Amino acid sequence: MLLIELPPEIIHHILGYVNPPDLAWCPRICKTLYHAVTGNSALFKLVYLHHFDKPQTGDVDWAQSLKDLVRLQVICRRDSVEAKKSELDFVHSTVTALLKNATTQGARPFVSATHPRSRNADLLSSIFSTETNQSAFLCRSIIYERARAEFRAGVHSHAPPGPAHQKSAQLHCLYGVPMLYAYPGVGRVTRSSRMSPFACSKVYDLRQYTRRTKWGPFMDDDTDRVDWEKVEAIMIVLGNNLRKLGLDHYPICRLFCQVPFAGTWPGSYKALPIDTVAEPEELKLLDPYGITGTWLRVVCFLDYTDFFAYNFAPEDQPPPHIARPAIDVGEATRLILMRVVVTKIEPPGPEDGQELPVVYFKGVSRSLDDSYDENANSDLRGTIQVRGCVRLTREGEVRWTTFSVFAGMERWRSESIQLGGVKSAKGVLGNWFDKDFDPRGPAGPTAFWKISDGSTTGGTSFLREYMPMAELLDEADGDFEPSSENEENENEDSESDWFDWLQGELNG
Template identity: 25%
Template sequence: MSAMMLSCVFPIPSEITERALALCHPRDVASFSQTCRKAHRLVYRSPDPYLWRQLFLLFPFDDPRQMESVFLGDSHFNWRKELLRRMEAQLIACRKNSKLEDLLRAIDTFVSVVRTAAPVAMGHERVSSPNLLWVVDVLQSTNMLRSPLIASEEGNQSLARLRSYLALTLDEYDEDDDEGKERLKLIWMRSRYQVYDLRNYHQGNAWGPFTTSGEVDWTHIESIINVISLNLYDRPSLWPDARPRCGLEATRAYSAPGTTARATGDWAGVEGHWRRYVCFMDIRDLFALNYDNGGRGLQDSTYFDNLNFPDAARLIELKLTLIDAQAIPDIYTLDRFPNSPYEHYPTLYFTGSSWGMPGNEATVIGSVTMSESGVVRWRFASVSDSCIKWSSEGIQIGSIASAFGVIGTWTGVHHDRADPVGPFWLYKVEDDHPSYMRVHT
């Protein structure tokens, strides 16, 4: 910008200049700031956050002030810092030779953007989140998630978390795409090893998809999603009208059916009708994988290739109702969650009924809590013939009452060596939905 142009700009009140700059792309504002000291001071040292707030909101991104503080972690939102952080993540994703540490920093940013997407509001259920549209656009246009550097970082929790939110929605392929088919086959095999390895379930992680420190094990969550998704994908004619929603829009708070008008006190959107997919291996194959010859299947990379059938899948329907903590039956002997650290999210308790194939009716008893890290945890058990038989541990994917639902694992309540284990996907449906199992059985 020439000196003559600058001399024309700065006699204008700074408020007017800021309004004009707010209509520009952030990189153009950065270029303007480098023209002289006055421009730099106006852009970066103004005590009023107006310019950066407008640049952020008009990009556009969701207004973070709509989010609960538990998800932001800090009630004072730094508009400039966060916008520059997102612009940097986009640049990293666009580079062909980004360093691994840069790629992982970008992934952390994308996860944060998903978590701070605005909740679904009543009457605006079909309005998409700009946050999520931006993340999908960047990841689709750059193909960043298939970087060889990232692929080698299998243990990275942030990467697994982002992939869990996406749920293979960016891994679709055409019928003649042999490379895509092979990639999904490898994902399925690797995920089944993770899910059906009994060493991954013990008292230290509550027999669920958690670490021994109590944090979510996102590599395990991703494997669960992959196993169930690919099982359903492999059976297109099986329950075609009863598939769970997935992808980033399904992670938004209160995107589950009916939860924008949930009952007072039901912050997690528990009450209502649900569907639940459970998967499992034949018990003989599960034991062969884990125990025969010292668990030879766990060292044999071709083990699942040699199986001539996939793991089984079942669809279960549920109706849940909140109850008072004092009304929990004595039979519910599972460890209860401690009181929530958040005043507005007290631990909730529920009961209800579940049904699937004829003869598999049961009572469900459980609880939901908000963890200190802002992840909603579910714990419940199935009771039939006055005996508690199965226990389940899971987490809500995304934010409160997300349409994506709850991902986790189920096993025998006594956690005996001979107990099976498997993944589940629990998601909410409309209260007036037709009962799929009662109509089709």
């Protein structure tokens, strides 16, 4: 029996398993298949749901969504970067829509991942594994243009940023793996093409920190619109420093450094099975952002002498429209464990996004490395208090404001944006600075991501598997290398106190 001789409902069921690019050819085969496919929204929905995540909203144009995804794949299969670059607007809108509609599928990509898999994210990971796609869509912001032009021509000037720069930077941030060289691919990796010095020139330039930007990763127009080029620069700086320290291979940092599209969609965070959540509290149940729990934070900074010279040296002050030169003087990196709980929930203010409330929190934090520079960051020794709030911007982005509190007084503040939206597993990226907006600084990049909903079971065995970085306690800053398995066994006794403290912090 021929396919077209089958009952229509069986033909419909069979076509529902056709690969989306092949579905476009079916109407061209014969009249029967033409009528079976054309205008059949139920069939497009069936094909979509067999290959992609079920959207979180019910208002979906199934036919158009499927056509857009097929077109995305066709564009990204083109041979050259130049043949793809003109499609940035379409690629940006399709990728962001695909991530907003992503949902988790149960299995985790690896044991310690704090998000399950997503078919949408898997598709995008496959598409953007190609170097030409990375060059065409992820590496077109101002700092990449500067890097590619600067070491060839020796110039520092740059054109004003445009929508294309912002869209490329946002795609890079959603991709989530810092592209650390101006040209993707091992063929053009050279010392002069490293991106970190150019990203540092944006992150540590105090001219980027103004009242209009709220000293955070926002546009310089007195709104709360996200400046994705600032977020991108923060991601590059932090990712480069974690890689230099050898921390990017550890499970707790892997999602931030190595896994494309790792939880960059709303609701992607899912507690590990080993997590045991404390008794439910009313505020915790009402919190839409999933704040209560344990977070790992990364803070980077320059030595203040270098920071001050970079920003205030009289002989090297470019005009406002000229970027500062790339800077590569070495940075310090601190790992901080935060445990926070919700304290208050209020309706959104007139300047906030109105879909969700403003949620306040408090807690404690403690560095995982006490070998501090006495001059640069002595305030961060020991256990300190933290507090802050989370709200939506008018664009719908999740904005975090945090304060570090010493002796009852707020000292440091940070303004950050959560990549992927509400309850995403990817984490929060932003800027830290003096809470009084000191025009002399210091300031720098920070990020934090959730590792636990609350207390944990499994004791030391869980902590050893998930957070094997106690070596930082005894290593000088910048010289850390991950220990071998034998070295870990030799250091087992010396680590026990650290694990006891960490388990106590997690268990409250």
